[in-house]
Amino acid sequence: MRTRARDLGIPFKGTPGVNNSITDVQGVEVGHRTLIGNSSTDQKSIRTGVTVILPRGKNISGNIENKKLFGGWYSLNGNGEMTGTTWLDESGLLAPLIAITNTHSVGTIRDAAIQWFIQQSTEANLSEGDYSSLSLPVVAETWDGFLNDINGFHVKAEHLFEAIQSASSDVILEGNVGGGTGMITHKFKGGIGTSSRIHDQYTVGVLVQSNYGVRNQLTIAGIPVGEIMSNELLPIRQQGSKKSGEVGSIIVIVATDAPLLPHQLKRLARRVPIGIGLVGGRGGNGSGDIFLAFSTANQQIMGKEKGVVQVDMLPNEEMDSLFECVVQATEEAILNAMIAAETMEGVYGNKIYAIPHDRIRELLKKFNKL
Numbered sequence: 001m002r003t004r005a006r007d008l009g010i011p012f013k014g015t016p017g018v019n020n021s022i023t024d025v026q027g028v029e030v031g032h033r034t035l036i037g038n039s040s041t042d043q044k045s046i047r048t049g050v051t052v053i054l055p056r057g058k059n060i061s062g063n064i065e066n067k068k069l070f071g072g073w074y075s076l077n078g079n080g081e082m083t084g085t086t087w088l089d090e091s092g093l094l095a096p097l098i099a100i101t102n103t104h105s106v107g108t109i110r111d112a113a114i115q116w117f118i119q120q121s122t123e124a125n126l127s128e129g130d131y132s133s134l135s136l137p138v139v140a141e142t143w144d145g146f147l148n149d150i151n152g153f154h155v156k157a158e159h160l161f162e163a164i165q166s167a168s169s170d171v172i173l174e175g176n177v178g179g180g181t182g183m184i185t186h187k188f189k190g191g192i193g194t195s196s197r198i199h200d201q202y203t204v205g206v207l208v209q210s211n212y213g214v215r216n217q218l219t220i221a222g223i224p225v226g227e228i229m230s231n232e233l234l235p236i237r238q239q240g241s242k243k244s245g246e247v248g249s250i251i252v253i254v255a256t257d258a259p260l261l262p263h264q265l266k267r268l269a270r271r272v273p274i275g276i277g278l279v280g281g282r283g284g285n286g287s288g289d290i291f292l293a294f295s296t297a298n299q300q301i302m303g304k305e306k307g308v309v310q311v312d313m314l315p316n317e318e319m320d321s322l323f324e325c326v327v328q329a330t331e332e333a334i335l336n337a338m339i340a341a342e343t344m345e346g347v348y349g350n351k352i353y354a355i356p357h358d359r360i361r362e363l364l365k366k367f368n369k370l
Helices: 085-091 103-120 123-128 157-166 262-269 272-279 320-340 357-366
Strands: 029-038 045-054 069-078 098-102 138-142 191-199 202-211 249-256 288-295
Touching: 029 157, 045 103, 045 157, 045 202, 069 085, 069 262, 069 272, 098 103, 098 249, 103 138, 103 157, 138 202, 138 249, 138 288, 191 320, 202 320, 249 262, 249 272, 249 320, 262 288, 262 320, 272 288, 272 320
Parallel strands: 098 138, 249 288
Antiparallel strands: 029 045, 045 098, 069 288, 191 202, 202 249
């Protein structure tokens, strides 16, 4: 198992779940398909993949409409893509699959997600049901072209199916895996990270695909790490245009078992930027910062098309603690992505260094955080 932020002694507020993962929300499964290699045609580096979040797990055959969820989303800065959000705004309903990949593979993975839904559905369900949510799945992206041959379109439909097949509710891999394989955070290696928080009887879990940030803004436990390490282990660029400012992105998925309605889930998603800000994100002009929250509660009413349905919901006055859980878990998930990540060399010989663990411990001691 890879090193995580707490293993270095980085202090965090709040109480995590058993796995400190989005999979601490009962029923949620996560899977990855990681692609690392070289193109067979031109030997360009492949450093990419796909990550899938399954809010109801992968065994959902039958009437998929009964497996939908309430959801809400928010974009801090919209230089990115998350499909299916127009219908999510309109209906408040989310299909039981969310995928994250690289920018140029969104269409492939979206189509593959629809294929998978069709495979899980019975013929009767497909002919009789309103499956608009299933035709408009949520697929999000961040750009991995510094390390990956992104124009090679290496992610295929079968890679989504393999990620789904690998999905589990156990401890999940972080760092250079799945959709996060080629991602960069604050000019160190980034990728996939996750964390969770428990409050009373409810769990909030967060998963990030972290690919954002400039170096000098990186903050860990309140320490200005980015300023201190502003000239240490900088990216090695052999080829490609040099871009200034914050040009990356971050996708954040928030899961909870608290009974919340779509407008309340949007409110959860709107708290994600506070957690990102604790690590140093500022939502720059070139950044695609897009967040989605869903609740696994109220499954008993999904798929009902007639009559009055009764839903469970928390009053707004009880949401402050959930907001805090989102902030805390988002901060930790980003740092877990960075700490778990490993140095990677990619396309054209470009190279991104992992954040050095010993250096972080040294700074934690210097600033009396250990």
